[in-house]
Amino acid sequence: MKILITYILLLISTLCYSQNNIVNNTEFNLDKFSIEICKELNIDNTSIIIEQTRGLIFGKYYAVSFGQNKSYIIRISDILKYQESKDALIHELVHISQLSTNKLVIIDHRTIGFNGSLYQVSEETHYNDVQEKEARIIAETITKIMNKNGYKW
Numbered sequence: 001m002k003i004l005i006t007y008i009l010l011l012i013s014t015l016c017y018s019q020n021n022i023v024n025n026t027e028f029n030l031d032k033f034s035i036e037i038c039k040e041l042n043i044d045n046t047s048i049i050i051e052q053t054r055g056l057i058f059g060k061y062y063a064v065s066f067g068q069n070k071s072y073i074i075r076i077s078d079i080l081k082y083q084e085s086k087d088a089l090i091h092e093l094v095h096i097s098q099l100s101t102n103k104l105v106i107i108d109h110r111t112i113g114f115n116g117s118l119y120q121v122s123e124e125t126h127y128n129d130v131q132e133k134e135a136r137i138i139a140e141t142i143t144k145i146m147n148k149n150g151y152k153w
């Protein structure tokens with residue numbers, strides 16, 4: 001009996017604590033999709049708000065993510081259609097997993113830490129930054145895994 005109660009309490013605590021709080025404020029149905037991606041990326045106990053922004057963000061980006069301490073915001077441009085928004089969301093969630101594990105640390109607007117090393121970043125070379133290269137590779141891998149698992153996009 002005591003063991004059973006322990007198991008039930010453990011199950012309840014697992015259900016209560018091992019999940020994310022995702023608020024989707026976009027026009028698209030991204031709820032189930034973002035939950036699936038978080039599972040693949042082992043993002044846990046994290047609060048994520050997904051918002052849509054008019055036009056390009058800072059005049060040049062289709063999507064950005066920021067935040068700290070398990071609380072993040074993802075902004076996606078309303079220029080992107082549904083499927084493009086999903087692709088952008090996977091990419092941004094990879095950044096959130098990089099941030100939440102402290103693999104990626106934003107030192108200031110010119111300096112980042114990645115895997116324990118410091119890097120100078122610039123807006124011009126943003127595409128080639130280490131965290132961007134990794135985000136593209138992981139996002140592609142996750143897309144393949146979800147396709148293989150028969151995920152209906």
Ligand SMILES: [Zn+2]
Nearest residue numbers: 091095132135
């Ligand atoms: Zn990126």
